[in-house]
Amino acid sequence: MSTYIVLSNWTDQGLRAVKDSAKRLDATRKAAEALGGSIKAFYLTMGEYDMVLVAEAPDDATFARFMLELAMMGNVRTRTLKAFPEAAYREIIASFS
Template sequence: MTYIVMLNWTEQGIKNVRESPKRLDAARKALEAMGGSFKDFYLTMGEYDMVAVCEAPDDAVLAHFILALGMGGNVRTRTMKAFPENAYRELIAGLS
């Protein structure tokens, strides 16, 4: 399953922004240990500081990862479940 994770640094996270790449590496390893992965990661301008495209076996795995990430105190997240194009097409085709 694919998820879009939008992240903002907390006050703690921005104070230690130079450590952010190391935190990203640790997050990537943590998600991989849970059976998931980061597909893409972006530093962004606008409402969110960063956006990640992640994959996980199910919602529970991603929820566990996001909760663990939040416990670090460096970021706050908003997560959306994403349906790839083929799933989108199947959903639309199944409408009556």
């Protein structure tokens, strides 16, 4: 599984219906699971971004589909970072030898 960090901001539409955002998060979890992935962590944040998700998916194409499905709902704008766990980081660094 690949790991992704998603930095999110509510759109105007998402803010107008902020009371429903917990239900939308539940639906987002189910959508990720339907594609073989998962939401590992969710944070409401203060600062430049409103929310942060840590998610997993079988591959980049699957996660891209998931992000497009999320975007089509119109409630959030996202920036996605692919994250490499420490073991992969060490393998990448070791390849320079």
